[in-house]
Amino acid sequence: MKTLKFKMTTAALALTVVACGGGSAAPKAAQPAAKKATPAASAETPKEAVIESSVTYTYNPVGKRDPFRSPLEELDRSQQNVQVTACSEPLCAWDLDQLKLVAVVTGDANPIAMVEDPAGRGHIVRRNARMGRQGGRVTQILRDSVTVTEYIPTEGKVIPNPVSLQLKQDSKRDPAYDLMQGRNWGE
Incomplete structure (x- = not known):
């Protein structure tokens, strides 16, 4: 059972070294150190898993409702504002x-x-x-x-x-009124 664990750990360590660009000489040198490095290898894995992003998100609360306030309170406030505001x-x-x-x-x-x-x-x-x-x-x-x-x-x-x-239409003006002559067309 110990040999199976040793072989699996060695293979995983060799693959990570090759994937990181260590070349072919690094896995041979890493085999004797694998017995000592097994606890250290598991400690280094979370550090490598951290991915830094260049995009940072900032929250802007302008124009948004307060999520901790009841919508019923806002409705009551709007009713009070409508009732209080008088038109001048x-x-x-x-x-x-x-x-x-x-x-x-x-x-x-x-x-x-x-x-x-x-x-x-x-x-x-x-x-x-x-x-x-x-x-x-x-x-x-x-x-x-x-x-x-x-x-x-x-x-x-x-x-x-x-x-x-x-809009009320002007009923005084006749649609057949001639502006040049100042009279209706029929006259």
Whole structure:
């Protein structure tokens, strides 16, 4: 049994020396030392197994949720923030049904719209602008409408309520009106 262990250890040591580039002379010299080197060879193996990598990973917690905090706490905080924030902008003085969409400019990365209040004053509106008594935010501006999303807090959750303001077509202008002559085509 001892000779089998000796032969296996010698063969393993010879293969490692050859694999490391020791050449053919090294296994012959390593055979007498194999009896003494068996404990040392097993101690050197973990050192050789350590592989160093040139890539280091760094953790960036920006924008990530704290994994040790309950998601229910974050939901409660967001409800408190929605309830506490009051709208102090001029368009928050009126309900959304009192406001009238007058004009829309699209075709740009930041479309804008003009909203008229009941007093007849025009207000320029962009995305994320606040308007309405509920403090809704403008979420979408299309070529003929503006969508305002109001967030209504209820028990346990916040319900989004999208409201659309439509652009009214001008009914005074006749489509057959000649601008050069100042009269309709049929006259």
